Amino acid sequence: MHASPLPPRDSPRPVNKLFAARALRDFGDSFVAILLPAYLLALGFTPLEVGVLATASLLGSACMTIAAGLLAARYGYRRLLLAAAGLMVATGIAFASSRNYAVLLVIAFAGTINPSAGNVSVFVPLEHAALAREAGDADRTRMFAHYSLAGTLAAAVGSLAAGLPEMLAPLGLDRLTAIQGMFVFYGLLGLAGRILYTRIPQHPLAPGAHPSATLGPSRKIVFKLAALFSLDAFAGGFVVQSLLVLWLFQRFHLSLAEAGMFFFWAGLLAALSYPVAARLSRRIGLVNTMVFTHIPSSVALMLAALAPSLEMALICLLVRAALSQMDVPARSSYVMAVVTEAERPAAASFTSVPRSLASALSPSLAGALFAASAFAWPLLICGTLKITYDLLLLAQFRHVRPPEED
Numbered sequence: 001m002h003a004s005p006l007p008p009r010d011s012p013r014p015v016n017k018l019f020a021a022r023a024l025r026d027f028g029d030s031f032v033a034i035l036l037p038a039y040l041l042a043l044g045f046t047p048l049e050v051g052v053l054a055t056a057s058l059l060g061s062a063c064m065t066i067a068a069g070l071l072a073a074r075y076g077y078r079r080l081l082l083a084a085a086g087l088m089v090a091t092g093i094a095f096a097s098s099r100n101y102a103v104l105l106v107i108a109f110a111g112t113i114n115p116s117a118g119n120v121s122v123f124v125p126l127e128h129a130a131l132a133r134e135a136g137d138a139d140r141t142r143m144f145a146h147y148s149l150a151g152t153l154a155a156a157v158g159s160l161a162a163g164l165p166e167m168l169a170p171l172g173l174d175r176l177t178a179i180q181g182m183f184v185f186y187g188l189l190g191l192a193g194r195i196l197y198t199r200i201p202q203h204p205l206a207p208g209a210h211p212s213a214t215l216g217p218s219r220k221i222v223f224k225l226a227a228l229f230s231l232d233a234f235a236g237g238f239v240v241q242s243l244l245v246l247w248l249f250q251r252f253h254l255s256l257a258e259a260g261m262f263f264f265w266a267g268l269l270a271a272l273s274y275p276v277a278a279r280l281s282r283r284i285g286l287v288n289t290m291v292f293t294h295i296p297s298s299v300a301l302m303l304a305a306l307a308p309s310l311e312m313a314l315i316c317l318l319v320r321a322a323l324s325q326m327d328v329p330a331r332s333s334y335v336m337a338v339v340t341e342a343e344r345p346a347a348a349s350f351t352s353v354p355r356s357l358a359s360a361l362s363p364s365l366a367g368a369l370f371a372a373s374a375f376a377w378p379l380l381i382c383g384t385l386k387i388t389y390d391l392l393l394l395a396q397f398r399h400v401r402p403p404e405e406d
Helices: 012-042 047-075 077-097 101-110 123-134 137-161 175-197 219-239 241-252 256-284 286-306 310-324 327-337 341-372 377-397
Strands: none
Touching: 012 047, 012 077, 012 123, 012 137, 012 175, 012 241, 012 256, 047 077, 047 101, 047 123, 047 241, 047 341, 077 101, 077 123, 077 175, 123 137, 123 327, 123 341, 137 256, 137 327, 219 241, 219 327, 219 341, 219 377, 241 256, 241 310, 241 341, 241 377, 256 286, 256 310, 256 327, 286 310, 286 327, 286 377, 327 341, 341 377
C-alpha cells in the first residue's frame, strides 16, 4: 500500500528545496496577512469589505486546489507547483497596482493572496504529496514537522517585516506606497520559489496507477476526514490572521509594528511546537496529538475574547499560538498515511478543498460581526466550533491507526 522511500542519498535535495520554498512563501504570506487589512482600510474600505475580500481569496484557493487535485495525477505536482509560483508573482504585482475594490476582489479570488498566513493554499496539497513521496512511514511525521517548522519560523520573521511601511515613514515614503512595495516584494518571493521548484524531480507515476486516478480504496475515509476538517476550517475562518489583526486594531489600537512584533512571537512559539508534536505523536499517536493539543488552544482563544486588557488578551493568544498548530504536522502525516501512494495528491486536495470552502464562508460573517461591535464574538464562535471538531475527530478516528502505530 505504501511506497518505499527513496534512498537516503537522494532524498535530502528535493526535500530541502520544498522546505525552502515553503519558508519563502510563508514569509510573504505572513506580512501580507497583516498588511492586507491596513491596506484596505487605508484605501477607505470597511471591515465588512475586508471580510468579503478574505472570503473571495479563500474561495479562489479552494477552486485552484480542486483543480490541483484533479490534475496532479496526470501532470505531476512539480509542473503544478511551477504554475502556482508564477501566479504568485502575478498576484503581488497586480495587487500593488490597483486601488479599485472590484478589481482587488478579482485578484484575491484568482490569485494567491492569503489572509490566513499559509494555512490555506493551493501549494500545500501539492507539497504534501511531494514530501510523502520522499519519506517512509517511520520518518513521515518528523518530515512534516520540519516542513511546518521551516514555514512557521519564516512566517514569524515575515510578521516583523509588516512593520517596514511605518519604519520607512521618516525617509519620506508614504505609508500606502510602502505597503504597495511590500506586495511587489511578495511577488518576487514567488519568483524565488519558482526557481526552487524547478529543481524538484518529476517522478513517474507509481506502477499500475492510471493518469486520471483520483480516489479509490480510501475514498470513504478521505470523505469523512474532509467533512471533519471542514468544520475545523469553518471555525478557523472566524479568526484568520487578517481579521485577528483587524480586531486588535479596533479593540486595542495596535500599530502595524506592534502587531508585527506580536505575530513574530506567536509564530516563533508555533514553530517551536512542531518538533514537540512529532515526538508527542510517537508516544500517544497522531489522532490523540491532534485532539489533546487543540482543545486547550481553543480555550485560550475564548479567554482572549473575554480579556479585560491588551496584556491579558495577548498572553492568551500567545498560549493559543503555542498549542494551536501542533495538530498541523500530525494531520498532514495522518492523511498521507491512511491512503495509497497513487491517491496522495487527490487525498491532500480533497481534504484541503472543503477546508478552503468552509473557511471562505466565515470571514465575511466575522467581518460583519466586527463591523457591528468591537466585542470578539468571532473568537468565541471559533473556539466553540473547534472543540466540537476535536471531540468528533476523536470519536470517529481514534481506532484508525497509521502503519507506524500498528
